[in-house]
Amino acid sequence: MYKIYSTKSCGYCERAKSLLAANNLPFEEVYVDESAENFNEMKNVAPNMKTVPVITLNGLLVGGFYELKEKVDA
Structure with a gap:
């Protein structure tokens, strides 16, 4: 499963999530701006x-996003 470390205001994070969803690839999102542990x-x-x-x-x-796009589009 994919894991995306992101912030709530990150445009490339949104693009990564959209790319995974469009390809029916499961992912978990971890907001790094919500806790020091994350x-x-x-x-x-x-x-x-x-x-x-x-x-x-x-x-x-x-x-990051571009590496993910290259992997998913391959």
Whole structure:
């Protein structure tokens, strides 16, 4: 299952969710602006990424929106 680390005001996060929904791919969304625990979880998954979305698939880092789009469209 995909996991999207996002914020409520992130346009690329919305695009990622729409892309997954359009392809009937299940996902879980984790808001990193709601708790320090969620933010720290995201930083452990992707310590070098500076922006959201941070997207994983079954615990493995996919990347951001463009990496997700490349993977889904492949």
